[in-house]
Amino acid sequence: MVIDLTNDSDSEDQIQSQLRTEYATHGQASPSFTLAHRVVSPVVPQKRKPAVEQIPSLSKPTRALLNSVSLNGHVPSHSIPHRVQSHTTTTHAAHPDRQRLPSTPSPGLDPTTAPLPTVVVPSPSRHLKREIDRARVVQSTPHSTPPLSGLSDRFFPTNDYEKRARRGAYPVAKTHPVDRRSVPLLIGRTAPVLTAQRPRVADQLLRALQRKLATIKGPPVTFAAGNEHLLADFAANFEFINAYKIRPGVEPLKEEFIGGCGCSGFCDPTRCVCLETEEENSDRKLIAYGGAADDPLVLVLRPEILHRTVMIVECGARCNCEKACWNRVVQRGRTVRLEIFHTGERGFGLRSPDTIRAGQFIDCYLGEVITEEKADIREEIATAQHGHSYLFGLDFYPPSDETEGIYVVDGERFGGPARFMNHSCHPNCRMIPVSHTPGDERLYDLAFFAVRDIPPMTELTFDYNPGARESGRPTKIDPSAVRCLCGEKNCRGQLWPNQRKGTK
Ligand SMILES: C[S@@+](CC[C@H](N)C(=O)[O-])C[C@H]1O[C@@H](n2cnc3c(N)ncnc32)[C@H](O)[C@@H]1O
Numbered sequence: 001m002v003i004d005l006t007n008d009s010d011s012e013d014q015i016q017s018q019l020r021t022e023y024a025t026h027g028q029a030s031p032s033f034t035l036a037h038r039v040v041s042p043v044v045p046q047k048r049k050p051a052v053e054q055i056p057s058l059s060k061p062t063r064a065l066l067n068s069v070s071l072n073g074h075v076p077s078h079s080i081p082h083r084v085q086s087h088t089t090t091t092h093a094a095h096p097d098r099q100r101l102p103s104t105p106s107p108g109l110d111p112t113t114a115p116l117p118t119v120v121v122p123s124p125s126r127h128l129k130r131e132i133d134r135a136r137v138v139q140s141t142p143h144s145t146p147p148l149s150g151l152s153d154r155f156f157p158t159n160d161y162e163k164r165a166r167r168g169a170y171p172v173a174k175t176h177p178v179d180r181r182s183v184p185l186l187i188g189r190t191a192p193v194l195t196a197q198r199p200r201v202a203d204q205l206l207r208a209l210q211r212k213l214a215t216i217k218g219p220p221v222t223f224a225a226g227n228e229h230l231l232a233d234f235a236a237n238f239e240f241i242n243a244y245k246i247r248p249g250v251e252p253l254k255e256e257f258i259g260g261c262g263c264s265g266f267c268d269p270t271r272c273v274c275l276e277t278e279e280e281n282s283d284r285k286l287i288a289y290g291g292a293a294d295d296p297l298v299l300v301l302r303p304e305i306l307h308r309t310v311m312i313v314e315c316g317a318r319c320n321c322e323k324a325c326w327n328r329v330v331q332r333g334r335t336v337r338l339e340i341f342h343t344g345e346r347g348f349g350l351r352s353p354d355t356i357r358a359g360q361f362i363d364c365y366l367g368e369v370i371t372e373e374k375a376d377i378r379e380e381i382a383t384a385q386h387g388h389s390y391l392f393g394l395d396f397y398p399p400s401d402e403t404e405g406i407y408v409v410d411g412e413r414f415g416g417p418a419r420f421m422n423h424s425c426h427p428n429c430r431m432i433p434v435s436h437t438p439g440d441e442r443l444y445d446l447a448f449f450a451v452r453d454i455p456p457m458t459e460l461t462f463d464y465n466p467g468a469r470e471s472g473r474p475t476k477i478d479p480s481a482v483r484c485l486c487g488e489k490n491c492r493g494q495l496w497p498n499q500r501k502g503t504k
Pocket residue numbers: 345346347348349387388389390419420421422423424482483484485486495
């Protein structure tokens with residue numbers, strides 16, 4: 001008898017009716033058959049089960065299939081795991097009669113002697129085939145193979161290559177055993193790494209300052225030897241500049257409004273329109289510079305100008321005269337060397353290793369140019385923080401518009417060496433306003449000139465409040481003002497009443 005489960009021959013009804021006919025022939029009530037495997041399971045010998053259960057990894061459907069295929073051994077060998085097959089063979093050996101049975105016997109009346117129905121099992125689905133194959137792989141794995149851990153060299157041979165590559169890339173140094181008893185213990189000596197040439201902080205700051213000093217244009221500006229330890233605060237918070245830093249709110253006059261002379265070559269003092277007149281209703285031009293007595297090539301401020309409150313107007317970018325014109329002195333820059341040194345109670349000061357002639361230009365006061373409004377805020381902060389003031393008002397001309405205010409130069413964070421000049425009630429320098437942008441009354445240079453010959457290494461000073469001296473009246477001491485420590489006989493006792501230097 002053939003039970004075809006493959007669906008590719010007779011239908012279920014046909015098979016069932018065929019079976020019924022055959023059972024009827026043998027005079028036995030026909031059992032009811034369906035195509036499901038479990039229908040034939042009642043006749044599956046129980047002893048065959050364990051053979052299937054030896055493969056724990058198999059899923060239910062696979063086991064069901066194996067159960068069914070072990071019924072009579074008529075399952076294609078390729079679809080059965082080896083172990084199952086061999087077991088099946090053993091089973092057949094236990095029932096030699098069955099081996100002799102034709103492949104399609106009819107069921108007998110006696111279940112022990114009657115031939116069992118042959119079941120044609122349908123081809124397993126792709127999923128089942130995969131599971132069977134997997135079971136075969138597990139079975140065929142030799143027993144010596146370590147349990148699968150997910151890191152098998154068999155499936156990931158790169159592991160070995162990687163190990164070898166790593167060994168090549170990072171070769172392990174050959175170790176030489178050290179007899180530690182033979183290593184002398186040197187107490188008191190530091191390891192070389194700790195004594196390596198690492199510059200001290202003070203030296204590093206000095207170098208930082210020297211780098212900054214080197215950025216200043218003109219003859220060298222140095223820092224006095226021996227004062228290095230005082231540099232820490234200073235070098236960290238200050239930058240040297242070579243021109244004003246114009247800040248928001250400050251507007252230099254537009255170029256088209258700036259005047260200039262039409263002189264060719266060197267300016268003619270009688271004609272040059274840049275020169276101011278000596279007095280208001282006079283035609284006499286104010287000639288600011290002349291040759292020094294000992295060297296006519298060195299241009300110095302003429303003595304009559306030195307003690308007057310005037311604005312010097314130099315020829316500028318819009319002038320036709322040559323760059324070497326005698327009326328261009330301040331704009332050509334500093335010609336003397338300078339040195340910053342520590343004065344003691346008055347902080348840092350400025351001096352020159354050169355002899356400076358009376359009337360000789362020294363340097364300009366530089367800094368950030370800010371509005372008066374901002375200067376007021378900065379002044380309050382500076383007074384609260386350290387009491388030093390680096391504000392210098394550009395107030396030579398009163399503002400044309402009251403709301404406009406003046407511009408102020410702040411030399412605290414950015415400045416030139418002149419920012420270190422201290423106050424003296426008997427100064428050797430004077431600040432004179434100098435413009436080379438005729439027409440711009442709000443923005444000009446704050447230029448320092450020597451008022452007498454100054455020997456080398458003498459501190460350079462100027463009067464922070466020249467108006468007080470010129471008025472001739474004794475100064476009313478303001479208890480909140482900074483005390484003057486200039487030590488001169490005519491000392492007024494205070495620097496200025498309102499903390500801010502002015503142009504006049
Ligand atoms: C423009 S700074 C001069 C440089 C300053 N000594 C420094 O170390 O940066 C002005 C400040 O120097 C100090 N100073 C200048 N001349 C002084 C004097 N004659 N007496 C006392 N302090 C003075 C004041 O603190 C003043 O606010």
